[in-house]
Amino acid sequence: MASDPQRVTLAKVAESAGVSVATVSKVINGRPDVAQQTRDKVLELLRSYNYGGNRDDLRAHPTVELFFGFERLSIYHTEVIQSVADAGAREGVAVVVSRRGDHDPAADPAAWARGLAAAGRRAVIAVTANPLSRPILEALNRVRLPVVLLDPESLPDSSIVSVGATNFAGGHAAATHLLSLGHRRIAYLGGTEHAWSNQARLHGFRSAMVAHGAPILDELVRHAGTFHAAEGIEHGGRLLDLSSPPTAVFASSDELAAGIIEAARRRGLRVPEDLSVVGFDNTPLAQVTSPPLTTIHGPVREMGAVALRTALQLAAGETIDSYHVELATQLVVRESTRPPGD
Template identity: 35%
Template sequence: MARATVRDVAAETGLSIATVSRVLNGQANVAEHTRELVLRAVERLGAQAPRPRSRTRPGAVHVRCPYLLTDYFGLIVTSVAEELSKHGRRVVLDAGTSAQKASVLPSLGSGDVAGAVLVLPPEPAEQLVRLRDRKFPFVVVDPRTELPRDVAAVSAAHFAGARKLVAHLVELGHRRIGVLGGPRDWLASDSRAAGYAAALADVGVLPSPELLRHVDEPTEENGYLAARDVLELRERPTALVAFNDKMAVGALRAARERGLSVPGDVSIAGFDDLDLSRATTPELTTVRQPVREMGRLAVTLLLRLLDRYEVDALHVELATELVVRGSTGPAR
């Protein structure tokens, strides 16, 4: 059978020669039903027309998480690696606190690395914008700072989760609520603080600055120190909300040292719903983040970018869920 030409395919489908050429050259600006129409015509004409070129960028995926891979970060990185493996992508892992010492962003795009997943990157937004301007595909998981709308990012609904948590405490009669916040320069800290304030504002209460503490690193020890400080106030809070479950565990220790019962004297709640939250006595009321799904969705977004598809929803927030357990109760 004679070789089918682009003109033959155009005549067969009723499409323009330019449209058929875009399909056969693997360009992205073609509707999916049009692409299928052309490929079926090619098959009917004897499959002698040129095959569409692959649009997928080949190469490995750089996964950067400059933190210890325990609990929260470990779950994200594991889900990212597992999802990439399903798609046959090799992973180049850069993890651990030592990875904070030097940014790898300027070097991304060289060698056989096709794209990247960046977990809570410590670099300023300007560096991420420069990486975007180089047309290098990447997705940010849990961004530290506010990002432009055209930088792909996946996060949890921090504001909504924090608002639900404090609304739960408000329903129990709490009005004097201490906040053990995370690092001041983390976007999640700001979003959660705004959620706490919104729930209090719903009942006409303004947050008290004396009840707010921020830590440089959200660890159990820092949660203990921050909670101890707040619980020493002359008019102590009736409830404490911590940036994460680790800090909430520290707050439980601080309450026990002062002879306070939980939740009888003070209610304590965390955030993340790690396994740790179910290993305490009492078990922690917390906000469940879809941590594994964040990693999987980041890979889905990245693969679409690597396939050179246009992605409309570049900023994706996944819903959180309030999990009520024994560490919260009615205010005295």
């Protein structure tokens, strides 16, 4: 049934499959709301018509899937999207964004991978809280789609390519800054407790505290469960309601830090006069909080560019320099920190 791919239309595929053009479009775009039997039939026709990754227009205009393993995206995630999209524009690559709320690869890894391949994807960049399962990785490998993990929250397998940041160094820099100002009763508010990035930031924080002989009190180390502002308000409030509250808090995201600032405001506390706050990521939010937020700059733009470039290298069968890249973080001092009691 081979045919000239330039003359094949979605209407022809739909007619052959006995379905609507909309259904064929859903299959091509990896939408989950198509019966498996129908999906398999459409995919087989697409392959037989040579419709997909072998077409000249797809080679000229490659696409990369940017998949988020979350149903709810944060301000940080929008920065990731911007970084990968900007890198794609420079490379002449289209970036298609999807999330777990749109697709759940774990439900049927093979169908998800086939849908991406049929839609002409050249590679997958994944941002997830949990490692991609072995069935998902195997399914992507079967359709020859390389995957790059971007800022993984869990420590990836050594055979999986990942691009991240120096989270330990960032946590160390945040604590060192507060200690240099004279703070000793410093709290840490993390996000997802067992996330690799969260643990690395906490370990960096602990390392700096130990090096300066400052106490690390269990009551001052909390994990909010997510990196969102609402949890910063709740868990930051619990820290501030202690009988001996902290004089400073290091939060493992800018959103958590913004929540802590709001929790302080609700209690009549001033930042930084009564409480110093440091965030992490240096998202645009850090510049519009009141006061502007001292934070750790995460190299999001650079990570997006490296992830996209690496994904394209893998798709082209090229050798890459490293399977795991960590880009440097940097302290950005603004107005949310000062010495205690000033």
